[in-house]
Amino acid sequence: MTATARKSRRVLVVGATGRLGVAIAESLADRGDEVVLTARDPNKLEQMSASLARESTGSRPAPFVCADLTHRDAVERIVEGLRAAIPISADGTRGSIDDIVLACGPFPRTPFDELRREDLERTITVHCVAPLLLVHALAGDLAKARGAVVALGDAGTTRPFEHHVAYLTAKGAIKTGLRALAVELAPDVRVNIVELGIVADPEADADPLRQHRLATRSQLGRFGTPAEVVHVVTALLDATWATGETWGIGR
Numbered sequence: 001m002t003a004t005a006r007k008s009r010r011v012l013v014v015g016a017t018g019r020l021g022v023a024i025a026e027s028l029a030d031r032g033d034e035v036v037l038t039a040r041d042p043n044k045l046e047q048m049s050a051s052l053a054r055e056s057t058g059s060r061p062a063p064f065v066c067a068d069l070t071h072r073d074a075v076e077r078i079v080e081g082l083r084a085a086i087p088i089s090a091d092g093t094r095g096s097i098d099d100i101v102l103a104c105g106p107f108p109r110t111p112f113d114e115l116r117r118e119d120l121e122r123t124i125t126v127h128c129v130a131p132l133l134l135v136h137a138l139a140g141d142l143a144k145a146r147g148a149v150v151a152l153g154d155a156g157t158t159r160p161f162e163h164h165v166a167y168l169t170a171k172g173a174i175k176t177g178l179r180a181l182a183v184e185l186a187p188d189v190r191v192n193i194v195e196l197g198i199v200a201d202p203e204a205d206a207d208p209l210r211q212h213r214l215a216t217r218s219q220l221g222r223f224g225t226p227a228e229v230v231h232v233v234t235a236l237l238d239a240t241w242a243t244g245e246t247w248g249i250g251r
């Protein structure tokens, strides 16, 4: 039996300059997908875009759009930006997206005694309101491409940890929102979540005792690697018979 060549997909990576976003975008480009990037910092985006030029895209830098997801017009900016940044395809379609990976947002520490309304509003906006509205705005593109959304969730939503009430609330909200979108968008668009434990960060993991304490919370007793996250993200992008699912790793 001869294997059929996999058709390249155009994937929007949100939070594309983050530790996991970079690993995801690189892996998608390596397998021949066309990656479109969004994040806040234009310098990081420009660098990342140039580094993703691959043979499969004629060595063109990856299109990118700068947007701050806390801004009310972020979704419009991203949609308009990607329509303008992506070359018109052979069938005359302008800047259409096939799949989305949501890997965005900060990890703000919000000590309980100092928790403020703004912390909750800001974090819920970046991690939940803007990503949900973005998927909503691109639902037509995704449906036309029989596309997929894969979001990075956090294991802390089922086993919370201290000093992160705003972050964990936001991650819980996006999880529920995406499961609702899976219902709204079925059967044309699949929406799945990777719910991860802690990925090793050589810069942040300087304290071996803290590292040991945190790592042993997970059954496998260690932090994960970006490659292990990428593996599950791409598997869910390709999982044509799965929607509304949460795949837990490193929990």
Ligand SMILES: NC(=O)c1ccc[n+]([C@@H]2O[C@H](COP(=O)([O-])OP(=O)(O)OC[C@H]3O[C@@H](n4cnc5c(N)ncnc54)[C@H](OP(=O)(O)O)[C@@H]3O)[C@@H](O)[C@H]2O)c1
Pocket: 014, 015, 016, 017, 018, 019, 020, 021, 038, 039, 040, 041, 042, 044, 067, 068, 069, 070, 102, 103, 104, 105, 106, 107, 126, 152, 153, 154, 155, 196, 197, 198, 199, 200
């Ligand atoms: N790393 C982990 O151990 C871990 C564990 C569980 C879940 N997760 C989840 O995995 C995802 C990625 O994590 P990561 O470690 O790769 O994060 P990261 O390195 O901090 O990267 C975050 C990304 O989000 C972007 N971003 C942050 N604030 C933004 C804003 N206001 N508007 C637009 N973009 C914004 C950043 O772009 P700029 O630099 O331009 O701001 C960057 O591209 C997150 O959703 C996180 O909750 C991570």
